[in-house]
Amino acid sequence: MSDRHHVLVLTGAGISADSGVRTFRDAGGLWEGHRVEDVATPEGWERDPAKVWRFYQERRAQLRTVEPNAAHRALASFARSLAANGHAFTLVTQNVDDLHDRSGSEVLHMHGELLRLRCEHCGVVIVDRDHVDPVRFAPCTRCGAARLRPHIVWFGEVPFHLDEIEAALRSCTHFLAIGTSGKVWPAAGMLQQARAFGAITWVQSLDPPDNLERRDRYRQGKAATVVPAMLVELARELAVTLD
Numbered sequence: 001m002s003d004r005h006h007v008l009v010l011t012g013a014g015i016s017a018d019s020g021v022r023t024f025r026d027a028g029g030l031w032e033g034h035r036v037e038d039v040a041t042p043e044g045w046e047r048d049p050a051k052v053w054r055f056y057q058e059r060r061a062q063l064r065t066v067e068p069n070a071a072h073r074a075l076a077s078f079a080r081s082l083a084a085n086g087h088a089f090t091l092v093t094q095n096v097d098d099l100h101d102r103s104g105s106e107v108l109h110m111h112g113e114l115l116r117l118r119c120e121h122c123g124v125v126i127v128d129r130d131h132v133d134p135v136r137f138a139p140c141t142r143c144g145a146a147r148l149r150p151h152i153v154w155f156g157e158v159p160f161h162l163d164e165i166e167a168a169l170r171s172c173t174h175f176l177a178i179g180t181s182g183k184v185w186p187a188a189g190m191l192q193q194a195r196a197f198g199a200i201t202w203v204q205s206l207d208p209p210d211n212l213e214r215r216d217r218y219r220q221g222k223a224a225t226v227v228p229a230m231l232v233e234l235a236r237e238l239a240v241t242l243d
Helices: 013-017 042-047 049-063 070-084 162-171 187-196 223-238
Strands: 006-011 088-093 112-119 125-127 148-152 174-178 200-205 217-220
Touching (some): 006 013, 006 070, 006 162, 006 187, 042 049, 070 223, 088 162, 162 187, 174 223, 187 200, 200 223
Parallel strands (some): 006 088, 006 174, 174 200
Antiparallel strands (some): 112 125
């Protein structure tokens, strides 16, 4: 094996929950009291765009009330330390919030971003941090279309960055699954793929995820508590001094 390591990290709802971000799906399968079909599918958008717009605008507004936690910050610091020592780091998230971005990480948002909107007509994607209006649609400033849709990957749509994620899975020496349930595909298959490609696998979650295997190095507990210590352990193993 080369002396150059590549650490690939996948994060899910558990890491954001420690910052106070409400997870969309509850124990009954509802998203904030709504059926998934009504607020998280292209069909739901076509049927009642006002309801879907309001749903995501409420999620956007909540981002103003939360901050990155110790796990977000530790990952950003870990990435900088790896780069300083000549190693590679890739961060992929299922989360649509901006907490990784605010902590200073470069991140692949495979399920989209709450703070981005996309024109249904010309396809332009814009960053919009200020338009938080549950009633009035944001118009497209390029083509003049009357409304932009949330830049979110809904059920039935293809996640973003799949080619980059596949390449990272093939080259990574270490794979960390943080705060994921192991239920949402294709993200749930990444742990299995990383094992198949020979990576050393680490898993953190409150409860053992569905895709956990005995070979995984499992650390149970809250991300904000467990992840910083887990990264210190991994850094020691890789002979990397954390900044």
